Amino acid sequence: MNVLATKPPPAAQMRPETAMRFGLFGSAQAKRGPSIDSAAGFHEFVDYTVESEALGYHSSFIVEHHFTGFGQVSASLNLLTWVAARTTTLRLGTAVLVLPWHNPVLLAEQAATIDLLSGGRLDFGVGRGYRHNEFAGFCIPMEEAEARYEEALEIITRAWTSETPFSHRGRYWNFDNIIVEPPTAQKPHPPFWVGAGSRASIRRCVERGHSLLIDQFCSFEQVEQRLGWFREALTEAGRSFDPMQVAIARAIHVTNDPADKQSALDRRLAGQARTHDLAQTPGGDNKASIMNYDDTREANEAATLFGTPDEIAKKLERLRAMGVRYLLLNGGATTRDNIRRFAAEIMPAFSN
Amino acid sequence: MNVLATKPPPAAQMRPETAMRFGLFGSAQAKRGPSIDSAAGFHEFVDYTVESEALGYHSSFIVEHHFTGFGQVSASLNLLTWVAARTTTLRLGTAVLVLPWHNPVLLAEQAATIDLLSGGRLDFGVGRGYRHNEFAGFCIPMEEAEARYEEALEIITRAWTSETPFSHRGRYWNFDNIIVEPPTAQKPHPPFWVGAGSRASIRRCVERGHSLLIDQFCSFEQVEQRLGWFREALTEAGRSFDPMQVAIARAIHVTNDPADKQSALDRRLAGQARTHDLAQTPGGDNKASIMNYDDTREANEAATLFGTPDEIAKKLERLRAMGVRYLLLNGGATTRDNIRRFAAEIMPAFSN
Numbered sequence: 209m210n211v212l213a214t215k216p217p218p219a220a221q222m223r224p225e226t227a228m229r230f231g232l233f234g235s236a237q238a239k240r241g242p243s244i245d246s247a248a249g250f251h252e253f254v255d256y257t258v259e260s261e262a263l264g265y266h267s268s269f270i271v272e273h274h275f276t277g278f279g280q281v282s283a284s285l286n287l288l289t290w291v292a293a294r295t296t297t298l299r300l301g302t303a304v305l306v307l308p309w310h311n312p313v314l315l316a317e318q319a320a321t322i323d324l325l326s327g328g329r330l331d332f333g334v335g336r337g338y339r340h341n342e343f344a345g346f347c348i349p350m351e352e353a354e355a356r357y358e359e360a361l362e363i364i365t366r367a368w369t370s371e372t373p374f375s376h377r378g379r380y381w382n383f384d385n386i387i388v389e390p391p392t393a394q395k396p397h398p399p400f401w402v403g404a405g406s407r408a409s410i411r412r413c414v415e416r417g418h419s420l421l422i423d424q425f426c427s428f429e430q431v432e433q434r435l436g437w438f439r440e441a442l443t444e445a446g447r448s449f450d451p452m453q454v455a456i457a458r459a460i461h462v463t464n465d466p467a468d469k470q471s472a473l474d475r476r477l478a479g480q481a482r483t484h485d486l487a488q489t490p491g492g493d494n495k496a497s498i499m500n501y502d503d504t505r506e507a508n509e510a511a512t513l514f515g516t517p518d519e520i521a522k523k524l525e526r527l528r529a530m531g532v533r534y535l536l537l538n539g540g541a542t543t544r545d546n547i548r549r550f551a552a553e554i555m556p557a558f559s560n
Numbered sequence: 561m562n563v564l565a566t567k568p569p570p571a572a573q574m575r576p577e578t579a580m581r582f583g584l585f586g587s588a589q590a591k592r593g594p595s596i597d598s599a600a601g602f603h604e605f606v607d608y609t610v611e612s613e614a615l616g617y618h619s620s621f622i623v624e625h626h627f628t629g630f631g632q633v634s635a636s637l638n639l640l641t642w643v644a645a646r647t648t649t650l651r652l653g654t655a656v657l658v659l660p661w662h663n664p665v666l667l668a669e670q671a672a673t674i675d676l677l678s679g680g681r682l683d684f685g686v687g688r689g690y691r692h693n694e695f696a697g698f699c700i701p702m703e704e705a706e707a708r709y710e711e712a713l714e715i716i717t718r719a720w721t722s723e724t725p726f727s728h729r730g731r732y733w734n735f736d737n738i739i740v741e742p743p744t745a746q747k748p749h750p751p752f753w754v755g756a757g758s759r760a761s762i763r764r765c766v767e768r769g770h771s772l773l774i775d776q777f778c779s780f781e782q783v784e785q786r787l788g789w790f791r792e793a794l795t796e797a798g799r800s801f802d803p804m805q806v807a808i809a810r811a812i813h814v815t816n817d818p819a820d821k822q823s824a825l826d827r828r829l830a831g832q833a834r835t836h837d838l839a840q841t842p843g844g845d846n847k848a849s850i851m852n853y854d855d856t857r858e859a860n861e862a863a864t865l866f867g868t869p870d871e872i873a874k875k876l877e878r879l880r881a882m883g884v885r886y887l888l889l890n891g892g893a894t895t896r897d898n899i900r901r902f903a904a905e906i907m908p909a910f911s912n
Contacts, residue, residue, distance in 0.1 A: 238741060238743065240723070240741070246676060246743045246745070247676045247677065250673075250676055251677070274665075275725075275737075275738045275740070277725075277741075279742055280741070282666075282669040282673070282741055283666070283672075283673040286641050286670050286673040287673055289638050290645045292642070293641075293645035310663075310666065313626075314634075314662065317626070317635045318635040321602075321634070321635040321638040321639055324590060324598060324599045325599065325603075325606075325639070325642050327599065345736055345737065345738040346665070347735060347736055371592070373627075382699035383698065383699060384696055384697055385627075385696070385697065386626070386627045386697040387627055387629050388634075389590060389627070389628065389631050389634050390590030390631055390633075390634070391590065391592045
């Protein structure tokens with residue numbers, strides 16, 4: 209990137225409208241036990257992310273989860289701050305911070321701190337939460353998720369954009385005469401990225417000028433449908449479509465070995481079942497869209513980027529034809545081969 | 561440091577009992593305004609701290625403050641995580657995290673994350689808070705500070721030491737069947753450092769096996785008194801005194817110019833008045849010990865390490881004679897000269 213450029217590049221150097229952008233999506237894992245080095249998984253993840261920047265990836269989006277028992281990332285902004293200090297251009301994303309669990313002012317301060325230190329690289333992904341075990345652990349009724357999310361979103365936006373003290377009297381939070389510091393580097397504030405699946409929530413996302421995250425479990429058909437809803441809402445609002453405002457998460461496994469592909473699918477199905485059990489309500493009626501996908505092997509194979517470089521390229525062509533330009537790849541920090549092979553064998557044909 | 565050494569060093573190389581240790585204490589500042597680079601103060605602080613490690617300082621303790629309007633650090637653990645990623649041996653301290661404002665489980669997760677990533681370098685300094693404007697801003701009654709602090713301390717300790725799920729039903733917090741991740745690197749947990757000034761609170765600090773922070777405002781006589789209470793409580797408990805479990809914060813300004821010393825004192829008095837105004841209750845009756853010092857110029861001059869290297873060395877001798885072995889110097893990140901001159905001209909005579 210030529211940071212000295214003051215005029216737009218000549219037409220021949222401009223990225224064509226079909227050029228795609230690739231980032232990462234995932235979690236580190238801190239295992240625990242008497243003879244286990246719990247830090248190893250975190251350091252492996254950091255190294256993997258630092259390497260991804262050199263390989264040409266645009267961003268790294270990190271999950272937030274609590275009380276899993278298998279060590280998913282809980283303090284996402286802290287891990288992301290460490291990654292930020294080790295990188296220079298990588299966008300730093302959360303996918304997603306679950307607003308109902310956080311004091312919105314403390315969260316605004318934490319996010320502003322990483323945005324400021326990193327030179328404005330934070331992509332602030334937020335959501336309502338969907339796992340029963342997490343709401344139960346925090347003793348916050350899942351029924352309050354929506355109202356808590358809305359109130360937190362309002363407070364955080366205000367905290368980032370108020371240059372003078374303000375007060376808030378709400379249902380869950382009160383603040384009196386506060387000025388939130390430090391200021392963010394990005395103005396008016398870091399971009400919000402919202403995980404949304406329904407037409408109504410995508411419409412709200414557009415109304416607020418937020419960007420859209422599409423989760424890794426939904427089918428290609430659902431990706432197309434959501435993109436359609438996003439464009440439709442933009443058209444109604446009289447605004448133009450920027451395809452870089454929609455990021456689609458996809459699991460990836462690059463392999464030339466059919467047996468290896470099948471065992472990667474096995475691992476994925478097992479992992480999905482594990483988190484599904486944590487997330488499910490005692491009554492088995494968790495209504496979150498992310499809980500209600502076709503979880504068959506066939507559906508998983510269709511929705512993921514598992515296979516040879518050729519097979520994956522064909523799927524990328526399909527996504528590109530729908531208007532997808534920004535993918536977040538979940539390749540697993542323990543299998544760096546995926547992001548290396550993708551960068552070497554697949555990315556070049558799609559990023560120009 | 562010879563990390564390959566497997567047996568204790570020969571007697572001649574051992575640090576004598578009079579050897580002192582020096583760390584830093586302070587805050588970064590993020591100014592705000594239309595034409596101001598708000599990140600500059602944070603980056604300056606990071607560079608200052610990274611240099612301090614090379615200069616032989618042992619630790620950096622960072623404050624937590626909110627809603628000041630002049631940009632003190634609010635998200636201490638996030639700034640500290642960035643510092644951690646840029647250093648290798650420096651101990652990473654908080655002085656102090658104010659427990660009444662935090663969800664104790666989220667805080668335990670954040671602190672565990674930096675402890676794990678940094679290879680066990682976190683010194684977890686905690687307190688009750690003393691500034692009226694902060695409690696007012698969070699809409700938390702200052703009268704609840706003690707009870708909230710006690711409950712948070714209990715939950716955090718339990719979160720770090722429970723290898724199996726636990727529940728908590730308290731006055732301010734409920735958690736149900738949670739296992740807090742990631743695990744800390746230090747076992748059983750990062751050391752607690754407690755800001756305490758009264759005999760009763762120092763006794764509680766000893767009972768709990770916590771280390772003691774002595775604030776930068778109290779007089780040398782008060783330092784001696786608190787050290788005495790700390791030793792007395794240890795003796796009663798039948799435990800021995802480790803002088804590295806008591807860290808004394810002191811403001812420092814190294815100068816050969818008497819006029820420069822006086823203007824440094826002026827700046828200090830002005831800064832103190834500014835935070836005193838934020839901290840004072842509307843009725844002017846804030847009882848916190850840190851609010852009730854002799855704030856005359858003479859008392860400030862006596863309590864600080866302002867002056868020529870010789871003058872400062874004499875004060876260090878006095879502290880050393882009391883049994884002080886660990887000082888946290890507040891030299892101001894904008895005047896790096898202080899930590900450089902101290903390291904070059906004063907530290908060598910006291911650290912061996």
